[in-house]
Amino acid sequence: MSVKISPSILSSDFLNLIPDIKRLEDAGIDMLHLDVMDGIFVPNISFGVPVIDSIKKHTSLPLDIHLMIDRPHRYIEAFAKYADYLGIHFEAGSDVAETLKKIRECGPKACLTIKPCTKPQEIFPLLPLCDMVLVMSVEPGFGGQSFMPSALDKLTALKNEIERQGLNILLEVDGGINKETAADAVNAGADVLVAGSFLFSDKMNENIAFLKSL
Numbered sequence: 001m002s003v004k005i006s007p008s009i010l011s012s013d014f015l016n017l018i019p020d021i022k023r024l025e026d027a028g029i030d031m032l033h034l035d036v037m038d039g040i041f042v043p044n045i046s047f048g049v050p051v052i053d054s055i056k057k058h059t060s061l062p063l064d065i066h067l068m069i070d071r072p073h074r075y076i077e078a079f080a081k082y083a084d085y086l087g088i089h090f091e092a093g094s095d096v097a098e099t100l101k102k103i104r105e106c107g108p109k110a111c112l113t114i115k116p117c118t119k120p121q122e123i124f125p126l127l128p129l130c131d132m133v134l135v136m137s138v139e140p141g142f143g144g145q146s147f148m149p150s151a152l153d154k155l156t157a158l159k160n161e162i163e164r165q166g167l168n169i170l171l172e173v174d175g176g177i178n179k180e181t182a183a184d185a186v187n188a189g190a191d192v193l194v195a196g197s198f199l200f201s202d203k204m205n206e207n208i209a210f211l212k213s214l
Helices: 014-027 049-058 072-080 096-106 120-129 150-165 179-188 204-212
Strands: 004-007 032-037 063-068 085-089 109-114 132-136 170-174 192-195
Touching (some): 014 204, 049 072, 063 109, 120 150, 150 170, 179 192
Parallel strands (some): 063 085, 132 170
16 A cells, blocks of 8 residues: 555645645645644644635545544534544543544544654554544644654554554654655554645655655
């Protein structure tokens, strides 16, 4: 299976968002990564349902919605109508198992995300409730951070456990992905690469082609 690319629109020019999305579509990306931040769970505020509703009207790409919000169980139904993958954080203060079940009941595939401080073994019992697991290779909340090498061991541990349990789960990584780190992440087990500033540049097509070649 070739690696999938999920560009983070947090790095786009929001006044040129639709043209940027069309450029991504033409370059052959697989899905769009939408970071929803509430200023509580992470120290930043991004966007919510109105922006996602507008994006949904202008693209047929799958939407990979990453909820970086406090107690996300309160908002599953609001975001589920737009999401193909809907992700919550293990650390965000909800009953994780019940929230993952609710995501699936509402239609999207369920994604569970872990911060750099969380050991992958903590989520092993929850893997059967997941369709994708996202390993953060930076502290969530801001773009442009450097890749944390500790994420590589987490990816490998999760890949091995997913295979041990006989599950069909995508393994996603987000943070500091570029030419130097992408190959390491894929070799460690990543199936989906989230990239922001690396892609939203004058070398968008070239950099997407590089990632898809891994």
